[in-house]
Amino acid sequence: MNHKKLSILTTLFLISPTLAAFAQDTGSLTVDSKTIFYVVTGFTLLIALLVLGVSVVVLQLLKTFVDQQAEKIAAEKGVELVEEESAWTKIWTKLNDFRPMEEEGELVLDHNYDGIRELDNHLPPWWKWLFYITIIFAVFYLGAYHVFDSLPLQEEEYMAQIEEAEAESAARLANLPESNIDENNVAFVEDAGLLAKGKQIFNLNCAQCHKENGGGGIGPNLTDDYWLHGGSIGDIYKTIKIGVPEKGMISWELLLSPEQMQNVSSYIMTFKGTNPPGAKGPQGELYVPEALPEKPTETDSTVVAKL
Ligand code: HEC
Structure with a gap:
């Protein structure tokens, strides 16, 4: 070409x-x-x-x-032109400390392995300098990282980055005060205003399947102690959030905000024990809350007495 x-x-x-x-x-x-x-x-x-x-x-x-x-x-x-060595050739010779061919006789070592002999060449200076530089580097490295602790080690750097990321995420969540609600930290809201909001959401979106009184229709009864997916506030929140699409209960995550899901979950919990007329029979497993602050739990002796 x-x-x-x-x-x-x-x-x-x-x-x-x-x-x-x-x-x-x-x-x-x-x-x-x-x-x-x-x-x-x-x-x-x-x-x-x-x-x-x-x-x-x-x-x-x-x-x-x-x-x-x-x-x-x-x-x-009328003189012969002798080409001058290029700068590059000079540097190359210096870097490698090449000895001229004529001096080889002096460099030969006296041992002889079946005719194979060895030249006693110098180590190339570029190699030696690299070696010295690594020694100097090691001294600084050791001092900076392990003696004076003036620079962070990998693990410290990693932990610092994690901390930074955590602080960032905390700051981000702090700017969106309510929306860090999820199934793990959702709490029952007692505020009447919020429960009213929950009721509004329920009547608008959920009542067609669960009935306004929670007694159940297409969806199960929400007033009894039997739950298909758990009866704690966290369980209810999770069911609403991810839904049970294969059974006709959609995921509400994209339609309701976390606060709205918290309000409606709390509202559902107020159905408990209302026993509305025409309610569906129990489905799922009996859910026994870990602690019932509003209703004093029966003591063992009363249970025994009842039996
Ligand atoms: C199209 C009908 C339909 C609508 C609308 C609907 N659900 Fe459901 N829901 C169901 C069905 C069906 C189930 C039972 C799922 C199953 O069998 O696992 C269910 C289950 C549930 C459960 C779990 C009950 C249990 O026993 O564990 C909760 C809580 C619930 N729905 C809340 C809601 C809320 C809150 C809304 C409105 C935001 C809503 N549902 C809207 C049909 C509906």
């Missing part, structure tokens, strides 16, 4: 993201900031590449001229 073809291909390759961005955009006919960014970056890269290419060519030309001139002068003076 000649140079011309190569440069055309390179150009095409470089501007292709720009072209693609344009092609995508013509559909909507709006040029957003991202497209502008692609175009500007594409052109900048292109120009940078062109400048680089031109500089290389110019430098090459200059070198050719200088070389020719040197050859000419050497020819005029």
Whole structure:
């Protein structure tokens, strides 16, 4: 491939993201900031590449001229032109501490394994310096992390990040005071206003299946002590939140806010023991609350007496 073809291909390759961005955009006919960014970056890269290419060519030309001139002068003076070592070659030799071939005789070690002999070369300086740098680094590392504790270790860094994230999440929740209610922390609301709100939600959304009095219809009786999915406030909240879609009870999470679900859950709990006429028979398991503050629990002796 000649140079011309190569440069055309390179150009095409470089501007292709720009072209693609344009092609995508013509559909909507709006040029957003991202497209502008692609175009500007594409052109900048292109120009940078062109400048680089031109500089290389110019430098090459200059070198050719200088070389020719040197050859000419050497020819005029009738001396042989000795090429000077390039800076790179000098650095390379220094970095590796190469010994000239002529000195090899002095470097050969005296042992001889079936004709295989060894040269006593120096370790390359670049390698030695890397080694010294690791030692210096280790001293600083040890001091900073383990002696003076001035920098956090990985575990501390991790814990700090966790703390930061927790603080952030707490701050976020603090800004939305009520909506951190879920099935684990939902509480029975005693406030009459909130219970009235719960009743409104119930009559509007739930009564068609559970009856206004909670006695049950399509849905089960909510007034008895028998529950299909548990009778604690948390259980009720959870049933309302995730629903039982396969049985016809939808998830209300997207339709009701956490506060609304808390209010309606609390309202449902007020049905308890109302025993409305025409109520459905018990379904599910008997739910015995852990503690019943409003009704004093029967003592063991009364239970025994009843038996
Ligand atoms: C389309 C009818 C329908 C509507 C509307 C409906 N439910 Fe239900 N609900 C059901 C059915 C059916 C079940 C029983 C699910 C099962 O068998 O597991 C149920 C179960 C429940 C339970 C669990 C009862 C138990 O025994 O564990 C609660 C609590 C409940 N519903 C509350 C509500 C609330 C609150 C609303 C209104 C926001 C509502 N439901 C709206 C049909 C309905």
